[in-house]
Amino acid sequence: MNATAPIRIVEGQAASEHTLQALRAYFGELDHRIDGGFDPGLTEVTGPEDVTPPHGDFLLMTDLVTGEVIACGAVRRVDEDRVELRRIWVTPEHRGRGHARTLVRALENKVRAFGASTAVVSLNPEMTEGIAMFRNRGYEPVESFHHTTTASVFLARQL
Secondary structure, three states: OOOOOOEEEEOOOOOOHHHHHHHHHHHHHHHHHOOOOOOHHHOOOOOHHHHOOOOEEEEEEEEOOOOOEEEEEEEEEOOOOEEEEEEEEEOHHHOOOOHHHHHHHHHHHHHHHOOOOEEEEEEOOOOHHHHHHHHHOOOEEOOOOOOOOOOOEEEEEEO
């Protein structure tokens, strides 16, 4: 796939097999990148009902020609004013092509569609590329909005 290959963003994918495969790959990558590994059981659980309307949504980005999943991400309502962007991941072979920015814009549009004014995100410090992308998009440090998480970087942006 080249940088101009068409993509499609599919909503409502919280319980799809493609989502489960993408999340397994994402968690596997986190396990390798995070010092001491990553245990999904130690972070706040996000069930399909949390990322299904009216509480949230799960998006898959696919190559329009091949149907291959190249990225995923979700939104989940934190409270009336805040919606969290979660599980944002681009397959390693598709990075550097602007897919993460495109996906984040789509997720931010979901935040607006839910009537919230603020997008929030939590990241582990090892997620340097994600932190840089969010900071470049105007996200600023905020206090933790999770009860249980392995993340220690919390960012927010007024939309």
